[in-house]
Amino acid sequence: MSKTEAFKKLLAEGQVYKKDFIVLGTGMLDGYPVPQAQVKVPLKTMNRHGLIAGATGxxxxxxxxxxxxxxxxxxxxxxxxxxxxxxxxxAQPGQLNDFIQKRSDVIGVDYQPSGVPVELMSISEEKGVRLKATVSEFGPVLISQILDLNDTQQGVIAVVFRYCDMNLLPLVDLKDLKRVLQFISNEGKEIIKKEFGQVSSASVNTIMRKIIELEQQGAERFFGERSFEVQDFVRQKDGKGVVSVIRLTDIQSTPKLFSTFMLSLLSEIYETFPEQGDADQPKLCLFIDEAHLVFSTASKDLLEKIEAIVKLIRSKGVGVYFCTQTPTDVPESILGQLGLKVQHALRAFTAKDRKAITKTAENYPDSEFYDTAKVLTQMGIGEALITALNEKGIPTPLAQTLVRAPISRMDILTNHEIDALVNHSDLVKKYNEEMDRESAFEMLEEKLNQVEKEQEKATLPKPSIPKPRPRAKEEESLFEELSKNTMVRQLGRTIFRELTRGILGSFTGRRR
Incomplete structure (x- = not known):
C-alpha cells in the first residue's frame, strides 16, 4: 500500500461518523493536497471546545x-x-474565482457563494445591538477584575455588593457604584463598621479613581440597562443559525473591558442555559478572538473559575473556541479540555519562537506521516494541522489540511450594508433604547435627603407646652429606611428574586 493510500485509509477509519458533520478541508502529504481525503468534524463533539491558533496572516x-x-x-x-x-x-455571498474553484474541486466540496444570517453587536460605539450589563449582574469578582484591584480593595467591593444585595439597592451603572462607595465611607460609615467591619477610606478613594479611569475609557456605555439576554444569541432564520458578530474594532485601547466582558458572557451563559445532556449537535458555539487578553491579567483564583466554567459549560450544549497566536497563550489546564485543535503556521524568527514551536508540537498527537515541529513552520496560508474528537470522544489522526474557502465574503461590509443590517434588526429596537431608571444612586439620595429633613425638623423651637421628645433615630433606622422602598418600581431586568450569586459572582435565577 502506498503512503498516500495508507494516509487516506487512516483518515477514513478515524472519521467514520453516524451523525452529521462539517468538512473543513482535505488532508495533505509532503506539501500537496490528497483528493478524497476530507477532514471532518462531527457536530456531536462541537461542544467539546477548541483552539484556532497560528501566526498573524x-x-x-x-x-x-x-x-x-x-x-x-x-x-x-x-x-x-x-x-x-x-x-x-x-452576511454577504463570497465571490467565485478560478483559485477557489480549484481548491473546492480538490477538497471535493461544492462551492456555492452564500451569506448567512448575521446580527451585528457592539459593547462600544460601533453600529449594532448594544450589549449592556448592570454592575449588579457583573458581580464583585468581575468588577474587581476589570478595575485591577488588590486583595484589600476586592474586599471593599465585596462589602459594597453584599450591602446592596441585603438592602435591595440595584447597582445599574458606574454612577450607582460610586455613590454607594461614597456612602460607606461617609454617611453610612458606622453602619458598615457595625455590620461588616472597618472599611479603609484610602481603599475607597483608590477604587473611586480606578472607576473614573474606566469611565474615561468609555465603559459607561457598557454598564446600564437594558441588559442583554443571552437567550437572544440562540436564534435561527430561514433554517440557518444566526451568527452574532460582536464588533470590537475600537476596543483595542480597553483590553480590560473586552476580557471582562467575555468572562461575564461565559458566566451568564453557564448560569442561564439549561442542561442539554449528550445531544447530537451543540446549541451555541462561542469564538473568542485574541483569547490571550482573557488570560493574561487574570488572577489564579479567576483562572480556576474560568477553568471550572469551561469544563461544565459543555453540558449546556455550548462550545467555546479560543483564537490566538500560540497554544501557550491558553493555560494548560484549559488547553487539556479542548477537543478540536486547528494549528496554522508558526514563524521561527528567534530562539524563543523555536522553543514555542517545539512546545506547540507536543500538544498534538504523534503522526507517522509528519514531523509536526517541521510542518508547523512550512505550511502556507490557508493550511493547518487539524485534529478533532470523533463521535466516541477519541482524537482523530493529525492531518495537515488544505482548508476550504469561506462561501461568504472574505472582506468587510460597506457602510451602506451595515446600515441596512442594523435598520432591519429586531434586537436593535429591543436593546438600543436609552434607559435611566431609579437605582442605588437615586434611592440613597432620596433617603439621605429625608434624614436631613427630619434632622432639621428636630432642631425647630419646641412648643411652650412640654411634650415627650421622640428619641433620635439611630443609625440602624437609616439602614432600615434604605431597605424599604426598592423593588416596587420596574427596574427592567435588574430583578433581585434570589440573592444568590454564581461561580463568577453574577446573579443566578434573576432572569425572567
Whole structure:
C-alpha cells in the first residue's frame, strides 16, 4: 500500500461518523493536497471546545469564518468576536474565482457563494445591538477584575455588593457604584463598621479613581440597562443559525473591558442555559478572538473559575473556541479540555519562537506521516494541522489540511450594508433604547435627603407646652429606611428574586 493510500485509509477509519458533520478541508502529504481525503468534524463533539491558533496572516480568521458559516448552514448559531472588522462579511455571498474553484474541486466540496444570517453587536460605539450589563449582574469578582484591584480593595467591593444585595439597592451603572462607595465611607460609615467591619477610606478613594479611569475609557456605555439576554444569541432564520458578530474594532485601547466582558458572557451563559445532556449537535458555539487578553491579567483564583466554567459549560450544549497566536497563550489546564485543535503556521524568527514551536508540537498527537515541529513552520496560508474528537470522544489522526474557502465574503461590509443590517434588526429596537431608571444612586439620595429633613425638623423651637421628645433615630433606622422602598418600581431586568450569586459572582435565577 502506498503512503498516500495508507494516509487516506487512516483518515477514513478515524472519521467514520453516524451523525452529521462539517468538512473543513482535505488532508495533505509532503506539501500537496490528497483528493478524497476530507477532514471532518462531527457536530456531536462541537461542544467539546477548541483552539484556532497560528501566526498573524496565516488564515486563522478565515478558518473561524468557515467553521461559523458551516455551523450556520446546519442551523447552529454562534457568537464571534470581530476585533479586525473583517468578519462582518459573513452576511454577504463570497465571490467565485478560478483559485477557489480549484481548491473546492480538490477538497471535493461544492462551492456555492452564500451569506448567512448575521446580527451585528457592539459593547462600544460601533453600529449594532448594544450589549449592556448592570454592575449588579457583573458581580464583585468581575468588577474587581476589570478595575485591577488588590486583595484589600476586592474586599471593599465585596462589602459594597453584599450591602446592596441585603438592602435591595440595584447597582445599574458606574454612577450607582460610586455613590454607594461614597456612602460607606461617609454617611453610612458606622453602619458598615457595625455590620461588616472597618472599611479603609484610602481603599475607597483608590477604587473611586480606578472607576473614573474606566469611565474615561468609555465603559459607561457598557454598564446600564437594558441588559442583554443571552437567550437572544440562540436564534435561527430561514433554517440557518444566526451568527452574532460582536464588533470590537475600537476596543483595542480597553483590553480590560473586552476580557471582562467575555468572562461575564461565559458566566451568564453557564448560569442561564439549561442542561442539554449528550445531544447530537451543540446549541451555541462561542469564538473568542485574541483569547490571550482573557488570560493574561487574570488572577489564579479567576483562572480556576474560568477553568471550572469551561469544563461544565459543555453540558449546556455550548462550545467555546479560543483564537490566538500560540497554544501557550491558553493555560494548560484549559488547553487539556479542548477537543478540536486547528494549528496554522508558526514563524521561527528567534530562539524563543523555536522553543514555542517545539512546545506547540507536543500538544498534538504523534503522526507517522509528519514531523509536526517541521510542518508547523512550512505550511502556507490557508493550511493547518487539524485534529478533532470523533463521535466516541477519541482524537482523530493529525492531518495537515488544505482548508476550504469561506462561501461568504472574505472582506468587510460597506457602510451602506451595515446600515441596512442594523435598520432591519429586531434586537436593535429591543436593546438600543436609552434607559435611566431609579437605582442605588437615586434611592440613597432620596433617603439621605429625608434624614436631613427630619434632622432639621428636630432642631425647630419646641412648643411652650412640654411634650415627650421622640428619641433620635439611630443609625440602624437609616439602614432600615434604605431597605424599604426598592423593588416596587420596574427596574427592567435588574430583578433581585434570589440573592444568590454564581461561580463568577453574577446573579443566578434573576432572569425572567
Amino acid at each position: 496565516t488564515g486563522k480568521t478565515k478558518t473561524l469564518q468557515v467553521i461559523s458559516e458551516q455551523l450556520s448552514l446546519k442551523g447552529i448559531p454562534s457568537v464571534v468576536m470581530d476585533l479586525k472588522g473583517d468578519l462582518s462579511g459573513l
